[in-house]
Amino acid sequence: xxxxxxxxxxxxxxxxxxxxxxxxxxxxxxxxxxxxxxxxxxxxxxxxxxxxxxxxxxxxxxxxxxxxxxxxxxxxxxxxxxxxxxxxxxxxxxxxxxxxxxxxxxxxxxxxxxxxxxxxxxxxxxxxxxxxxxxxxxxxxxxxxxxxxxxxxxxxxxxxxxxxxxxxxxxxxxxxxxxxxxxxxxxxxxxxxxxxxxxxxxxxxxxxxxxxxxxxxxxxxxxxxxxxxxxxxxxxxxx
Numbered sequence: 001x002x003x004x005x006x007x008x009x010x011x012x013x014x015x016x017x018x019x020x021x022x023x024x025x026x027x028x029x030x031x032x033x034x035x036x037x038x039x040x041x042x043x044x045x046x047x048x049x050x051x052x053x054x055x056x057x058x059x060x061x062x063x064x065x066x067x068x069x070x071x072x073x074x075x076x077x078x079x080x081x082x083x084x085x086x087x088x089x090x091x092x093x094x095x096x097x098x099x100x101x102x103x104x105x106x107x108x109x110x111x112x113x114x115x116x117x118x119x120x121x122x123x124x125x126x127x128x129x130x131x132x133x134x135x136x137x138x139x140x141x142x143x144x145x146x147x148x149x150x151x152x153x154x155x156x157x158x159x160x161x162x163x164x165x166x167x168x169x170x171x172x173x174x175x176x177x178x179x180x181x182x183x184x185x186x187x188x189x190x191x192x193x194x195x196x197x198x199x200x201x202x203x204x205x206x207x208x209x210x211x212x213x214x215x216x217x218x219x220x221x222x223x224x225x226x227x228x229x230x231x232x233x234x235x236x237x238x239x
Contacts, residue, residue, distance in 0.1 A: 012077055019069060019090055020145060023097075026062040027141035029055055030097050033104035034137055034200060038130035040111040041123060041193065052108035059101040063094045082217065086147075089214035093144065096203040096210070100137065103196040103203075110189045110196075117186040121176060126190060129165045129197050136162070136204040140211070147215050152208040156220060162201035169194045 033052045040049035070090050073079065079087055107130075136155050143151035173191050176183045213219050 012079075012083075015069075015073055015077065016083065016086065019066070019073070019087065022062065022066050022069065023090060023093060024141055024145045026059060026066065026094060026097050027137070027144060029059055029062070030101045030104065031134065031137045031141055033059070033101050033108075034130070034134045037104045037107040037111065038127065038134055040108050041114075041130060042127045044111070044115040046112050046115060049108035049112050053105045056101055056105045059098055063098045066090060066094045082215070085214040085217065089210045092210045093207050096206045100200050100203045103200045107193050107196045110193050114186060114189045114193075119186055120180075120183070121172075123190075125165065125169050125172065126194060126197075129162065129169065129194065132158075132162055132165065133197050133200045133204065136201055140204050140207045143208070143211055147211070149212050149215050152211045152215075153220070156205050156208040156212070159201055159205045162198060166194055166198040 033055050036048045036052035036055075039045050040052065070087055073087055077083075136158055139151050140155045142148065143155070170191065173187045173194070177187045209220055
């Protein structure tokens with residue numbers, strides 16, 4: 001291989017590594033946001049909630065940096081095949097990560113408001129759901145760094161469990177609201193928190209699908225596993 005060509009190959013490999021490093025850095029910050037939001041719910045920790053919200057501008061800045069880096073790589077490197085898929089996938093992945101950061105910040109903000117209320121019921125289910133999506137996110141960030149499609153598939157399949165947890169929480173919170181009108185305001189905040197967590201799981205699943213395509217060159221052939229959709233039905237009080 002001529003020296004100039006070898007230099008170009010090494011330089012391009014360095015760019016690809018930098019791109020993966022930027023993605024994992026962004027993912028690490030978002031994962032920390034989700035962990036802090038979970039802590040804020042479980043422990044009524046306003047300081048953790050504040051840190052989760054304050055990390056959001058850093059996530060937005062990394063999204064812009066990755067977008068600019070991808071555009072530069074496309075313009076100067078003219079990548080092909082799997083390299084091209086990875087570079088284009090990075091744009092989609094950063095979009096999903098940025099949304100996850102937004103949802104985590106929303107959860108944190110509502111946890112601060114929620115701390116003002118005395119709740120007559122346990123938040124164990126909600127905390128469990130938060131830890132589940134945190135684990136999903138950790139796994140998919142690890143998968144990005146290692147181009148690990150097995151982990152991506154595991155995250156993709158775990159979405160059903162998160163959906164089922166959301167449905168169970170939805171029913172439980174509606175029941176509390178019907179039993180005592182004083183529960184309506186805090187339960188409304190909890191419903192929004194649960195929905196934000198469910199959406200974090202959806203975006204982690206999006207990342208898993210994108211990563212699988214970037215590495216394998218084909219889409220996941222199965223339909224995305226979804227849980228019980230009865231949370232969208234009308235819940236009526238007993239006669």
